[in-house]
Amino acid sequence: MRIAIIGLGYVGLANVAFLAESHRHELVAFDTDESKIALLKKGTFPFSENGIAAILKKEAKRILFTTKEQELTGAEAYFFCVGTPAQDDGQADLHYLENALAMVGRVAQKGYLIIRSTVPVGTAKRIQDDYSGFRVISLPEFLSEGSALEDESNPFRIVVGARQEEDFLFIRNLRKNDLNRGVPFHEMSNESAELCKYASNLFLAMKISYINEMARFAETLGADIVDVADAMGADPRIGHAMLKAGVGYGGSCFPKDGQALLAQAGASGTSLLLSEATSAINRTQPLYFLKKIEKYYPAMKGVRIALFGLAYKARTGDIRSAVSLSLTPHLLANGVQLSAYDPSPEARANYQKLFPGVKVVASLAEAVAGADALLLLSEESEFASLDEAFLCSTMKGRVIFDGRNLYSVHHFRYFDYISVGRANGTRITEIKP
Ligand code: UDX
Numbered sequence: 260m261r262i263a264i265i266g267l268g269y270v271g272l273a274n275v276a277f278l279a280e281s282h283r284h285e286l287v288a289f290d291t292d293e294s295k296i297a298l299l300k301k302g303t304f305p306f307s308e309n310g311i312a313a314i315l316k317k318e319a320k321r322i323l324f325t326t327k328e329q330e331l332t333g334a335e336a337y338f339f340c341v342g343t344p345a346q347d348d349g350q351a352d353l354h355y356l357e358n359a360l361a362m363v364g365r366v367a368q369k370g371y372l373i374i375r376s377t378v379p380v381g382t383a384k385r386i387q388d389d390y391s392g393f394r395v396i397s398l399p400e401f402l403s404e405g406s407a408l409e410d411e412s413n414p415f416r417i418v419v420g421a422r423q424e425e426d427f428l429f430i431r432n433l434r435k436n437d438l439n440r441g442v443p444f445h446e447m448s449n450e451s452a453e454l455c456k457y458a459s460n461l462f463l464a465m466k467i468s469y470i471n472e473m474a475r476f477a478e479t480l481g482a483d484i485v486d487v488a489d490a491m492g493a494d495p496r497i498g499h500a501m502l503k504a505g506v507g508y509g510g511s512c513f514p515k516d517g518q519a520l521l522a523q524a525g526a527s528g529t530s531l532l533l534s535e536a537t538s539a540i541n542r543t544q545p546l547y548f549l550k551k552i553e554k555y556y557p558a559m560k561g562v563r564i565a566l567f568g569l570a571y572k573a574r575t576g577d578i579r580s581a582v583s584l585s586l587t588p589h590l591l592a593n594g595v596q597l598s599a600y601d602p603s604p605e606a607r608a609n610y611q612k613l614f615p616g617v618k619v620v621a622s623l624a625e626a627v628a629g630a631d632a633l634l635l636l637s638e639e640s641e642f643a644s645l646d647e648a649f650l651c652s653t654m655k656g657r658v659i660f661d662g663r664n665l666y667s668v669h670h671f672r673y674f675d676y677i678s679v680g681r682a683n684g685t686r687i688t689e690i691k692p
Pocket of ligand 1: 372460511512573
């Protein structure tokens with residue numbers, strides 16, 4: 260079988276790698292970005308994502324990387340993995356998907372159109388009406404960046420939305436290894452599958468906003484949100500996942516999926532109160548944390564802050580909707596001098612493009628040298644194992660603002676320690692060890 264995968268971001272490339280490794284199909288991997296395709300043809304992977312590069316290299320002979328639409332001819336199935344970013348009004352921008360569909364419509368008359376991109380409910384039906392010779396299947400992806408291939412290869416469940424039994428059969432065949440080893444298949448209408456994707460993401464985001472709201476409250480009560488969340492999560496009905504309080508969620512999914520769902524609900528006159536609150540709490544969470552910095556430094560002008568964590572989470576170079584992006588303008592407007600660091604060169608380069616005036620450095624040591632304060636915004640293991648003696652030897656000031664609760668409150672002896680939903684830790688002495 261010839262399968263085409265259109266859109267080679269982390270979802271598309273995880274699909275290419277998964278299909279290459281688990282099947283003997285002929286794969287056509289398409290993207291409009293000439294430079295990305297040139298890199299892939301040379302065996303160079305355009306971004307860091309566990310495990311994918313090795314498979315693409317190993318299976319290179321069976322994958323045709325291309326920017327030419329004619330190469331898409333004759334495929335039995337087309338996987339659409341293009342981005343659906345938020346527009347200014349929050350609605351999902353479907354123009355990449357529409358372009359990709361139009362292109363397939365020019366080179367083929369039949370086949371399966373498999374929608375992996377996250378799309379507003381009703382999109383598959385509209386596509387089915389417009390492309391009546393094809394069969395439209397909704398196959399939402401539930402991948403996290405950093406573990407995209409692992410999530411694709413070992414899914415918690417497979418959600419399939421379609422209209423006819425033969426469409427479900429096609430996916431059951433394609434994923435028969437999963438079926439045989441007992442991965443649950445959930446077969447439903449296209450609309451239900453589309454909503455399932457949004458509802459799942461919003462639920463996870465809601466857990467994060469819930470614990471962040473509780474964290475703010477815990478602080479006013481003298482409670483410790485880490486203790487609270489640990490004990491809450493021990494109840495399997497609650498679970499520990501997505502219960503880490505912090506400066507809020509970012510990334511390419513949660514923020515834009517929240518916006519898209521709310522935009523669609525608004526357009527149909529429905530109010531989604533929990534989804535609204537989830538997004539609102541997340542918008543204000545970085546500002547709540549900023550207030551702590553402002554309280555510590557009533558005059559922030561000239562304060563030198565080493566900002567650690569430019570990507571939206573650990574082990575990725577992706578800075579989309581990262582907290583670093585929302586906090587930086589406020590810090591700069593207050594006259595703070597930033598030295599910004601992330602272990603990912605991609606995150607550093609992307610951040611630097613947005614903030615050309617900020618000093619971005621390539622090592623942790625360079626970032627903290629002479630700094631008054633340290634601000635931690637992501638959960639990198641490098642940030643969770645700081646050497647206090649080293650910090651004392653190189654930093655001018657003695658305060659750590661930890662937006663991810665990476666340490667226990669009294670971990671640092673020579674630094675004031677300010678985190679999320681917990682009492683502040685106070686240094687025991689001014690004297691250098
Ligand atoms: C998420 C979902 O996990 C995935 O199922 C979906 O398909 C796409 O969106 P991803 O955006 O890659 O994946 O990252 P994830 O690891 O879920 O983290 C998202 C954000 O939430 C990050 O900014 C992270 O720092 C934050 N987060 C996560 C918290 O603040 N607290 C938590 O407990 C967990």
